[in-house]
Amino acid sequence: MESDKPIWRECYSHPVAWDTAFEPMSLPDMLLEKAEQTPLAPVIDFMGRKFSYSDVAGGARRVARGLLDLGIGRGDRVGLFLPNVPHYVAAYYGAMMMGATVVNFSPLYTVEELKYQAEDSGTKLLFTLSVKALLPRALEVLNQSCIEQLVVGSIAGALPTGKSLLYRLFKAEDEADVPEDDRRITRFSALIANDGDCPPVPIDPVNDIALLQYTGGTTGTPKGAMLTHQNLTANARQVAVCDPNVNESDRAIGALPLFHVFANTCVLNRTIARGGEMVLLPRFNAKQVMDAIERTRAPLMFGVPTMYQAMLDSPALHGADLSALKVCISGGAPLPQELKLRFEEATGARIVEGYGLTESSGVVSSNPYEGGNKQGSIGHPMPGTRVKLLNREDPTRDADPGEPGELAFSGPQVMKGYWRRPEADKDVFVGGYLRTGDVATIDAEGYIRIVDRIKDMITVGGFKVFPSQVEAVLYRHPAVKEALVIGIPDAYRGESPKAFVALREGCMASGDELKIWLNPQVGKHEQVVAVEIRDSLPKTLVGKLSRKELVAEEREKYDAAKRANG
Template identity: 40%
Template sequence: MSVRPWLSCYPKEIPTHLSYDEQPLHSYLTHAAELYGEKTAIHFMGKDLSFQEVYESALKVGRYLRKLGIEKGDRVAIMLPNSPQAVISYFGTLYAGGIVVQTNPLYTEREIEYQMKDSGAKAIITLDILYPRVRSVMKNTDLQHIIVTAVKDYLPFPKNIIYPFIQQKQTGLKVHVEEHGTNHDFLTIMKTEAPEAVDVTVHSEEDLALLQYTGGTTGFPKGVMLTHKNLIANTSMCAAWMYKCKKGEEIILGVLPFFHVYGMTAVMVLSIMQGYKMVLLPKFDVKMTLKAIQKQRPTLFPGAPTIYIALLNEPSLQKYDLSSIQCCISGSAPLPAEIQQRFEKVTGGRLVEGYGLSETSPVTHSNFLWGEERVKGSVGVPWPDTDAVILSLETGKALPPGEVGEIAIKGPQVMKGYWNRPEETERTFKDGWLLTGDVGYMDENGYFFVVDRKKDVILAGGYNIYPREVEEVLYEHEAVQEAAVIGVPDPYRGETVKAFIVRKEGHIVTEEELDQYMRENLAVYKVPKIYEFRDELPKTAVGKILRRVLVDEEKKNIEKTS
């Protein structure tokens, strides 16, 4: 591409081109230990770990994995919530020359078995309470070793004594794992291994650091192959974008799960690369998050819209001081403008929407955090060294500004391909461009707008209706906390629009009132014809509302009644 209109919008502080270190991703932890050794790298539920402690612990894991027979290129699954062990295990796997397989701790036995089989993982690092699930599927996979840890292992006294009783009460599980044969204890590794480096040669551009499985909202999850350079490039772009943030000084709130690519890059890897302190929460809980912000004073808070929405709708919000927050980039789902404005008013910081996908490590676009005036409804402009184009849905040719088509991406953060799926990899690329499956357009200044997922477009009476546009209007209603819009079969129009609504606590709104409101704000053909009120909507672990689940539920309901 010779024309990149977005570059003229860049503030002078953001370079249009970056240079990327030809080194493995884990070398950044080595450097961080040298530069910030005694500085706090992780704060977890009252316990602090320095960069030196994290580094030495990761070296121990790396050495132990080698002793278990893990060689360069072998896959090691990490099935942990946000915790010191998750960070240590991630970098320990890389030090051993292994490839990390991020695994959601909420997975069922069926989902664990599928991912272990597909990735061919030889070892898994997981929690004691998750051990029974892993053990039950082990015989059907290539897993040879299970390294077990517990949340209490990295809690301060007396929380480490009390927590197992709380955990047992909440889960009904009391699990004791004997250390023998294929079972290994994480704390024992920390006590017995020497913190010595393993000699492994890594080529950052070619060698994989991560298999990041897609959410599976459009079929079976696929392993996205991300190299060391992919992740270094995207994290370097992120650091350049946040140019006011100071190396070694910022505090970042880690509530986005690390098994999701956005949390992994924008919190964990960024913190190690830049010497930031991570305040880790093992799960998203509104009160726990608000208390952590007030007490730990994070300056950076990457999140997802549902996280910000939940905080803003907490009745006791006014009791908490959130003024430490300076900037947040929201990802994984569309950010309603009304939520953005309310959050900025409460915190005094900046909240902007970004865009990306697992296949791009994940970020490709973002609005500017400072300086430039924001363009309403836009996901922003491409990051440094990132090209984007709109391709016609009919011809595949590049389209001029203002015309709607499929967003395609090129850049150093773009994946190598899908694990063991050469045909799907080939279908996903066109002339070197990654086809995102997202429908959008670019304005004359280079700002991009995501209209919707290609598969989610509703075809009603000859019109293309984009769920995101309808949801944006619903979110502006004072009684709506969450909204999801899908197309359902209609004998006359082909499809018609159905909206699922979660009301805000203490608010009442009827279908008739919403219908009148929507007709005042949208063309009549876009207005939902059916409304369904729910207490909650199905979501991914990172809080992205799963339209596909709602579509499947509708299909099943139709089958039952037909």
């Protein structure tokens, strides 16, 4: 429950004052300011090729000019269907220089998902690459949706000279043929073949939408969060000032996909806000990440828990020199404490857990990089961010003192609303605060702890079961690598908990053994009816464990059994 002097303000753990102000700023201005201050400093390391702030600012200007020549202007939606490549950075800032709104499209989307998001957002132009993993789907969407034009780049063109030649020689089978269609398809190289002379477009940072960032759709139809320039630059600066290492090299590993809001704020915009450098990798691969840390001596990494687990599981860990790595920020999903402790012991780096969501431009809260770092906590709010707990049954009231409640927050990073979804805005905003759907507690030192998601809670005979609490016990078992608990239909109790587990390599355990081990350690209503062993558990596009597939499977089984029994 928030008071005039909430406890998290009294015990604030970040190295700046809670009431630090973030003046309105556009994303292009943030980039251009750094390019003017440190034009020759590197901002991108892509497979060993360096791009300076001057390079990136110039590339963005040429993209802006090229888009203007293609008829793209203020308010138009420009899609990015790209992995982590330099083209992404130039297209992102270049489109915004034109006053256009960027729309992120995941490279893992199906054609149907691409078409839905294109139509919902009204995207006119899409950036992609000439690779078989992307271009065929982009062409289908060009022919079947409102998208009018494609801009197609080449990975080889962004690589260092030697690697570019090797790519052309040995990766030719990965390349897709680009159709000749001058009216609808433009090569990225042709788009930027200009002097970058583009008339400035006035941007209102507070009101103009910089990015339509679609929610993952794990609980329904994806919605586009309208993130303004100020939302994004404020959140980038909030995260930047929470890093106390102002005199050290700011070099971050960029393996987390930039199309995701976590990476968009923390890898891309935060790095530029600090005048730092991002080591971009086209996709996450544990060995490649460790090689990049060793090669660049990067002290910082942002990732989701499954990335850190994959690094622990990789045989390359034992021979890797990770001594430069100091801090790893974990977000996107709860961080199992056993994973945190094992990773820190194996690497010597510290994992700091934070929390955010699409609607917050990325980050709401974080543990401090140095000092207090409470296990299982998501830390204190970002500077300028207010949090409180709402009553779970009636969100118009605050939670009772000492009781868990739905976490809600307000601050400069809160989205403007959902794209063309005024009815959804009414559900998510309460008294100027944004509801997160997550149940939380706030302890005596103001540290926030997520208990569970409201929609994930299981109702067992009238009692509420938080899946994460049962999962936390499962993670204590030495054979358990990943765990998810869901509610399955129960004719008598309404729902019953069931666990799904993936085992660590080389470990053996049966579902019955784990059930017998688990149930005495949890409350009677939390006891699982079964533990099912799987080779792997379903994950979202960025590697978060996902319950929805398991819930759908179990519902289908239940419905089929009912039909069979008449």
